[in-house]
Amino acid sequence: MDNSVGEIRDVIFETMRSLLRHPVELTDQTNIANDLGLDSVAVMDFVMEIEDKLNVSVPLDRIAEVQTLGDLVETLHNVLSNA
């Protein structure tokens, strides 16, 4: 896999933007639960969209550690690098 951090970030931000009803400025520091209001199941559904786009499965314990969009970028980068 040669997905760069930048490419992964683009996929994640683009997916989140299409999910949100109102335009919100997204950064690596954006907190998925507190800033975007996603509950635990909505976060897992969101990650599933990204898994499809990047053709990867992220174990749930790794998703549970994610708080910000930046955490998610890093997690996906790590999972893809070890795939």
Added chain:
Amino acid sequence: MALLDKFSLMAAQYAEAEAAATNPFSVVLDQVLSPTEAVINGHRTLLLGTNNYLGLTYDPDVIAKSAEAVQKFGTGTTGSRIANGSYDGHQRLEQSLAEFYGRRHAMVFSTGYQANLGIISTVAGKNDHLLLDADCHASIYDGARLGQGQVTRFRHNSPEDLSQRLRRLADVPGDKIIVVEGIYSMLGDSAPLREFAAVKREWGAYLIVDEAHSLGVLGDAGRGLAEAAGVEADVDFIVGTFSKSLGGVGGYCVSDMEGFDVLRVACRPYMFTASPPPGNVAGTLEALRQLRARPVLRRQLNDRGRQLYAGLEGLGFSLGPEPSPVVSVILPEPQAAIEFWKRLLDAGLYTNVSLPPATPKSLSLLRSSVSAAHTAAQIDYALGLFAEIGRAMDFIPAEPKAGRRTAAHR
């Protein structure tokens, strides 16, 4: 207060429910009159949200067996089966379940929640992989978290997505264990189990099916979805509960797995809790006997489920994908579900509110479940209230022309 600040979002939602005067999450049934009626807030109320599928909670023989066991063996077991010993009833119930399913082994748990917690956390070891349907019950997700296996979630009812994820894991060491449900408790839909079984065989995985809501509901003999789909031989573990069709409390697992009995000393939610009390075990045994001896209950139950589904569909409500004893109305947002629920309750009909994150796809649901004990007239009465209040709240179109009125109720 600071300690619980982490629940601030949830607390706001709970406060909203509390403000609705009657909180759907803290209802008290002052008196229960029958499997289908209770007194709530001083009013005689029709129960349409109890999961009492076969209506056996007030069956005279179930009560008699339960009472007899309390007299004979006392109110509680006061300990776990491993530390404090098994009762005769525990073993008879396990034999009866094994025989019903035609399996070599059965194990009884103190609740259905613990059956999932126990089996799933124990059978998946550190290097194994659990693949859970996205809509699986919280007890399945909690079991996965308690155990040490890696957990992957696949798209609800999608054998293709499951297959895709198993492909990604093909070169990773460890056993792969798939978990799906017979009937999903929120929308009442069933798994495409024949297709899942084929995926399981293709990838050499194991398959666990939770039949909590399908025991006594599906299959000619009432064994659930695996029986109805004709794939019992592909299912390695069936997990279920006594608290719905059998009218008791407790859970079970049946299996033909070699060496199954070692789970009794490996499965923490089995070992470190009190065993089911004698009255409950004896009542469950009798209810299981009746489930087998009275297939008419299953027919009545499914007739009532279809009647409610067709009636609500005819009125124009948005529902889950297929009729079953669980029928859920999909509403635009949580407050709409709570308000609808409250107005139905005030009018004498008890249903359930199901809100995210307990629901799939962040849906707000007004959930109903029917019983074999419901009469067709009771379901019609409920449909009348759904129509009246649903129209008043603009969830469904205004009343159709007079001549077509009864058609929607059929």
